[in-house]
Amino acid sequence: MLRLATAAEEPRSEIGPSRKSLVVLGATGSIGESTLDVVGRTPEAFDVVALTAQTSAARLAELAIRHRARLAVIGEEAHYRELKEHLQGTGIRVAAGEEALAAAAAEPADCVMAAIVGAAGLKPTFAAARQGRRLALANKESLVSAGEVFLAEVERAGTELIPVDSEHSAVFQALANVDPCSIERITLTASGGPFRTWSKERLARATPAEAVQHPNWSMGAKISIDSATLMNKGLELIEAHHLFPVEPHQLGVIVHPQSVVHCLVAMTDGSVLAQLSCPDMRTPIALALAWPARFRTETERLDLVKLHHLSFEAPDEERFPALKLARAALERGKTAPAVLNAANEIAVQAFLDGRIGFLDIAATVESCLEAAEQRGFVAAVHSLEDVLAVDREARLMALSKIGPCR
Numbered sequence: 377m378l379r380l381a382t383a384a385e386e387p388r389s390e391i392g393p394s395r396k397s398l399v400v401l402g403a404t405g406s407i408g409e410s411t412l413d414v415v416g417r418t419p420e421a422f423d424v425v426a427l428t429a430q431t432s433a434a435r436l437a438e439l440a441i442r443h444r445a446r447l448a449v450i451g452e453e454a455h456y457r458e459l460k461e462h463l464q465g466t467g468i469r470v471a472a473g474e475e476a477l478a479a480a481a482a483e484p485a486d487c488v489m490a491a492i493v494g495a496a497g498l499k500p501t502f503a504a505a506r507q508g509r510r511l512a513l514a515n516k517e518s519l520v521s522a523g524e525v526f527l528a529e530v531e532r533a534g535t536e537l538i539p540v541d542s543e544h545s546a547v548f549q550a551l552a553n554v555d556p557c558s559i560e561r562i563t564l565t566a567s568g569g570p571f572r573t574w575s576k577e578r579l580a581r582a583t584p585a586e587a588v589q590h591p592n593w594s595m596g597a598k599i600s601i602d603s604a605t606l607m608n609k610g611l612e613l614i615e616a617h618h619l620f621p622v623e624p625h626q627l628g629v630i631v632h633p634q635s636v637v638h639c640l641v642a643m644t645d646g647s648v649l650a651q652l653s654c655p656d657m658r659t660p661i662a663l664a665l666a667w668p669a670r671f672r673t674e675t676e677r678l679d680l681v682k683l684h685h686l687s688f689e690a691p692d693e694e695r696f697p698a699l700k701l702a703r704a705a706l707e708r709g710k711t712a713p714a715v716l717n718a719a720n721e722i723a724v725q726a727f728l729d730g731r732i733g734f735l736d737i738a739a740t741v742e743s744c745l746e747a748a749e750q751r752g753f754v755a756a757v758h759s760l761e762d763v764l765a766v767d768r769e770a771r772l773m774a775l776s777k778i779g780p781c782r
């Protein structure tokens with residue numbers, strides 16, 4: 377079984393008298409910024425080894441200086457000179473490029489926060505997994521696109537894996553010291569996104585500006601669009617299958633607009649375990665950094681009386697077919713989830729660019745999955761290189777199905 381950290385284990389490094397050394401991959405993204413907010417509030421507890429970003433050189437430099445990082449890496453080599461100029465005279469080492477990102481992930485550190493969004497985070501996250509330390513995982517693609525291959529690396533290195541997604545963090549906490557045989561069902565909650573009550577006709581006219589306005593969470597554009605289509609929850613089902621000892625039929629989704637209950641774990645004795653907190657990513661981030669200890673975070677405290685009520689409803693897979701597509705890809709297995717993820721990334725960007733409509737996102741993904749099946753493209757993979765090859769081919773497939781700019 378996957379080596380998730382547990383409360384019973386002796387922690388490799390604790391928040392306490394000794395500082396915890398940390399690498400943050402994707403420091404300028406939503407999760408990266410929230411991680412550094414947590415770190416910045418308890419600077420005596422952390423030693424920031426390295427920070428990375430893909431294109432935001434100025435912001436990366438600002439964060440590297442503020443948190444006294446030893447190394448700053450920019451993924452796009454075209455931004456290397458800008459980053460170097462911003463950090464001139466600071467003593468912070470500077471590097472750029474794909475290999476430099478992977479090298480940063482392998483820097484000696486107690487913990488790596490893997491927060492690069494998309495398939496671009498695969499190589500650095502794999503590099504981190506090979507180090508045999510703690511890996512706080514926020515990069516979905518490592519499990520969605522490369523689940524079995526990635527987990528083999530985690531097992532081989534003895535890496536301590538802690539999920540950062542709020543739902544998976546919730547399940548992780550609920551299952552601490554629980555016998556896997558007593559788990560009946562795991563249900564992930566979904567806010568329903570900004571379009572939860574919209575008709576299909578109205579969804580067809582949805583704009584990118586409307587789609588990124590998530591009602592509860594502050595996230596980047598790509599994840600916000602995935603939340604609006606419910607693809608994000610579909611991807612999380614695939615992640616949960618790899619993270620926890622359950623079969624696909626034991627996983628479910630329920631819409632919970634308040635985003636206060638993050639999971640429901642039904643046990644064989646009829647009990648249901650839940651984890652509740654205000655919707656703030658700093659809570660699961662802090663847990664991933666400190667587990668099995670906990671330290672205070674400056675987040676809003678849950679007041680159930682003030683909240684007054686919690687509501688739940690079944691997801692509508694007719695209006696939001698992405699969830700159904702993700703479940704089908706999970707059940708199909710092999711490279712189907714990788715095709716799903718790659719096609720979705722291309723389709724989401726096309727929507728953000730105004731090239732396709734909101735409903736075309738799921739339609740594009742479905743078309744790519746069908747084409748991959750017809751071409752015998754859904755097969756087992758044995759290495760990261762195999763996964764990356766599937767990812768490239770699926771992206772080309774999706775691009776060929778998306779028409780020119782409107």
